[in-house]
Amino acid sequence: MSSARSPRTRARDLDRSEVCGLLDTAYADGQLDAEEHRSRTGAATAAKTLGELRELVEDLQLEKPMPELRERAPQRPVRRRSRVVGAVAVLVLLGAGFGIGRLTSQAPSPVGPDGTPVAAGGPAAAPIVIGPTALHTPAGLRKLIDGVRTELGTTLVADLTVYPDYASIDMPVPDAPARAQSYHYKGGFDGPSSAGHRDPDDPLVDLAAIDVDKILGLLAGAAESLNVENPTVHYMIVRDIGTGPEVAIYATNNDTGQSGYLEAKPDGTVIGVHAHEPG
Helix, strand or coil: CCCCCCCCCECCHHHHHHHHHHHHHHHHCCCCCHHHHHHHHHHHHHCCEHHHHHHHHCCCCCCCCCCCCCCCCCCCCCCCCCCCCHHHHHHHHHHHHHHHHHHHCCCCCCCCCCCCCCCCCCCCCCCCCCCCCHHHCHHHHHHHHHHHHHHHCCCEECEEEECCCCEEEEEEECCEEEEEEEEEECCCEEEEEEEEECCCCCCCEEHHHCCHHHHHHHHHCHHHHCCCCCCCEEEEEEEECCCCEEEEEEEEECCCCEEEEEEECCCCCEEEEECCCCC
């Protein structure tokens, strides 16, 4: 995050990913317990500003100090889509083909020690771990979407962030669309916790519209599509930023600084690519 930014500057998805990585490290080395990690990670994925993100890590011991944020009025960046043309389209198609081939060559990951499905828990249930990479497999992602439908009563959400082994779901509070709530999912649902206020006119996305196989094909081939070698972080966000529902797929190598993301419609049609450009 740039030191020239204000705490009120709108956070990017890459900023949220960076802070989630710091929280994972703090959890791994004992600075946070499981509940603190869950709560802060959910807050990070829902954070709107750099100031909100900084508050989540300012009491932690970090390998590198966070940049200072200046109190000044932020300039709102204009978001532009990069259309897929020419060589970029070829790159994405190759990556998607590689990813789909990888997915179809793998047997579905088991969701329980005896090979039988594990029933999704309710909002007050303790999380049930279903495997370290379960949510980035067709069986795992479908189980998550089915769980949202069954346990939360709808497939319409404000956004869904899916990491390999856990997910965060933001959605309006029933009968109170100006308030948001978050659920944490790791085989079962934990929550809800308050995610603050939201614009009731902000669009929702329907998770039932996701073509699971095509989206996971793009995810599995993201390293090739985005020119990111050996990504250490990969995740996707299902959202609607006012231009229609989309799935944004991210790949980052925290060791080399390589990072990129692509955007696709829920049916798997790629609509934007932001690949890593060497040097």
